[in-house]
Amino acid sequence: xxxxxxxxxxxxxxxxxxxxxxxxxxxxxxxxxxxxxxxxxxxxxxxxxxxxxxxxxxxxxxxxxxxxxxxxxxxxxxxxxxxxxxxxxxxxxxxxxxxxxxxxxxxxxxxxxxxxxxxxxxxxxxxxxxxxxxxxxxxxxxxxxxxxxxxxxxxxxxxxxxxxxxxxxxxxxxxxxxxxxxxxxxxxxxxxxxxxxxxxxxxxxxxxxxxxxxxxxxxxxxxxxxxxxxxxxxxxxxxxxxxxxxxxxxxxxxxxxxxxxxxxxxxxxxxxxxxxxxxxxxxxxxxxxxxxxxxxxxxxxxxxxxxxxxxxxxxxxxxxxxxxxxxxxxxxxxxxxxxxxxxxxxxxxxxxxxxxxxxxxxxxxxxxxxxxxxxxxxxxxxxxxx
Numbered sequence: 001x002x003x004x005x006x007x008x009x010x011x012x013x014x015x016x017x018x019x020x021x022x023x024x025x026x027x028x029x030x031x032x033x034x035x036x037x038x039x040x041x042x043x044x045x046x047x048x049x050x051x052x053x054x055x056x057x058x059x060x061x062x063x064x065x066x067x068x069x070x071x072x073x074x075x076x077x078x079x080x081x082x083x084x085x086x087x088x089x090x091x092x093x094x095x096x097x098x099x100x101x102x103x104x105x106x107x108x109x110x111x112x113x114x115x116x117x118x119x120x121x122x123x124x125x126x127x128x129x130x131x132x133x134x135x136x137x138x139x140x141x142x143x144x145x146x147x148x149x150x151x152x153x154x155x156x157x158x159x160x161x162x163x164x165x166x167x168x169x170x171x172x173x174x175x176x177x178x179x180x181x182x183x184x185x186x187x188x189x190x191x192x193x194x195x196x197x198x199x200x201x202x203x204x205x206x207x208x209x210x211x212x213x214x215x216x217x218x219x220x221x222x223x224x225x226x227x228x229x230x231x232x233x234x235x236x237x238x239x240x241x242x243x244x245x246x247x248x249x250x251x252x253x254x255x256x257x258x259x260x261x262x263x264x265x266x267x268x269x270x271x272x273x274x275x276x277x278x279x280x281x282x283x284x285x286x287x288x289x290x291x292x293x294x295x296x297x298x299x300x301x302x303x304x305x306x307x308x309x310x311x312x313x314x315x316x317x318x319x320x321x322x323x324x325x326x327x328x329x330x331x332x333x334x335x336x337x338x339x340x341x342x343x344x345x346x347x348x349x350x351x352x353x354x355x356x357x358x359x360x361x362x363x364x365x366x367x368x369x370x371x372x373x374x375x376x377x378x379x380x381x382x383x384x385x386x
Contacts, residue, residue: 033219034080034081034082034099034102034103034105035061035062035063035078035079035080035081035096035099035100036059036060036061036062036078036079036218037056037057037059037062037068037076037077037078038058038059038077038078038079038215038218038226038230039058039076039077039226039227039230040056040058040074040075040076040077041074041075041076041236042070042071042072042074042075042090043070043071043072043074044056044069044070044071044074044088046060046062046066046067046068046069047067047068047069048065048066049065049066056068056076057223058223058226058227059221059223059226062096062099063096064096064097064098065095065096065097066095066096067093067094067095067096067115068088068092068093068094068096069092070090070092070093070117071090071091072090073090074089074090075089075090075208076088077212077230079214079215079218080099080100080105080110080214081102081103081104081105081106081108081214082103082104082105082214082215082216083104083105083106083123083124084100084105084106084110084121084122084123084124084132084214085121085122085123085209085212085213085214086112086119086120086121087119087120087121087208087209087212088117088119089117089119089120090117091116091117092114092116092117092118092119093114093115093117094112094113094115094117094119095113095115096112097111097113097135098110098111103216104127105124105130106124106125106126106127106130106145107126107127107129107130108130108131109130109131109132110132110133111131111132111133111134111135112133112135113134113136114134114135114136114150114152115136115152116152117151117152118149118150118151118152119134119149119150119151120147120148120149120205120206120208120209121134121143121146121147121148121149121209122147122210122212122213123145123146123147124145124283124284125144125145125164125283125284125331125332126144126145132144136150136157137152137155137157138170138171138172138174139157139168139169139170139171139188140168140169140171141159141166141167141168142166142167142168142169143166143167144164144165144333145164145283145331146161146162146163146164146165146166147161147162147163147164147209147210148160148161148162148163148166149162149205149206155189155190156187157187157188158185158186158187158188159180159185159186159188160184160185160186160198160202160205161180161181161182161183161184161185161198162182162183162198162203162206162210162340162356163182163329163338163340163356164182164331164333164338165179165181165182165333166180168180168186168188174190174191175188175191175192175193178193178195180195181358182340182356182358183197183198183356184196184197184198185197185198185199185202200351203351203354204350204351207344207349207351208234210327210342211233211234212230212233212234215229235349272308273309273323273381273382273383274308274309274310274311274321274322274323275301275305275309275310275311275322275324275325275326275343275375275381276311276312276313276324276325276346277294277297277298277301277311277312277313278313278325278326278327279294280293280294280297280328280329280330280339280341281327281328281329281330282329282330283329283330283331283332284331284333285330285331285332289330290330293364293368295312296365296368297341297368297371297372298310298312300368300369300371300372301372301375301376303372304372304373304376305376322346323346323347324343324344324345324346324352325343325344325345326341326342326343326375327341327342327344328341333358335360335361336358336359336360337358337361337364338356338357338358339356339357339358339359339364339367339371340354340355340356341353341354341355341356341371341375342354342355343375343378343381352378352380352381353375353378353381355371355374357370357371
């Protein structure tokens, strides 16, 4: 083979390799997906644009125009990119009008339409170009980053905000646009709008959605890993998924077992109440800043209650058991910090205390001292049933 032939052959091979790489990368990009029905309990159907109904499955891809419909005693969990999670309760129908086309979904554009039922959402703070809207009939909810729920039944829409805030307007100008802040609940019926405080039932309804986070690497995760994650975070039994139901007798036994493990503790040193302080989630703030605020809260609680009753999860101290869990988030809204804290029963998951405060940077320390004092003074948290 002459030198010229060798050069020509080398160029040809290089071109073939480059074209192969381009084709491979193009196919890989085409396979990339960001929106999934992650997990479900009960009967769920996916209604396609052509009205065909597909059965639900773990880690099922969702596309614009899909509608997720749940039956009785059913829940479904939808992931939109790596930033947003939607819980779909029973007898609910929600349409994926527009879905984010990127993993960082807080920078994308999302629009959903609730046709009936109830949904709960956890949304990371949106990026500069991000949009997230949910519509119910003629009412449109705009979100910048929050945890909230909405329930539509006939001509009544209820919106409850756990963290952050949402803006609400009417397509037909039935009412002036308004904002619902954290800890508030709005009820809209036609032109009538009423805003009040959240109640305990409203708060308890967020227990599952606040225990979950979107799985950033879900596209390459085996389905069984996804299932195990939800079983773990929701604290459920495997056989209660799908169409199977837990027998009533088994439910009673399980309930009695939990009571015997938790509430019937003798009043001695080993049975004392201990709170484990878990790192507060950073939402729109630097992780290091959230860690510093968590540590300040821990120090204030430990000073009030004693180091033996307060355990900081960061320290990795597993020598002491904890029967209360403190969790929460630190968010940023403009120049203000939103600090949301909850204390729940370590076994049953019942929320025993919750508080959300919005403060300026120079008020953070005082707010943490007040939160620590309120946790310390809560009879529900520290009571031991003998």
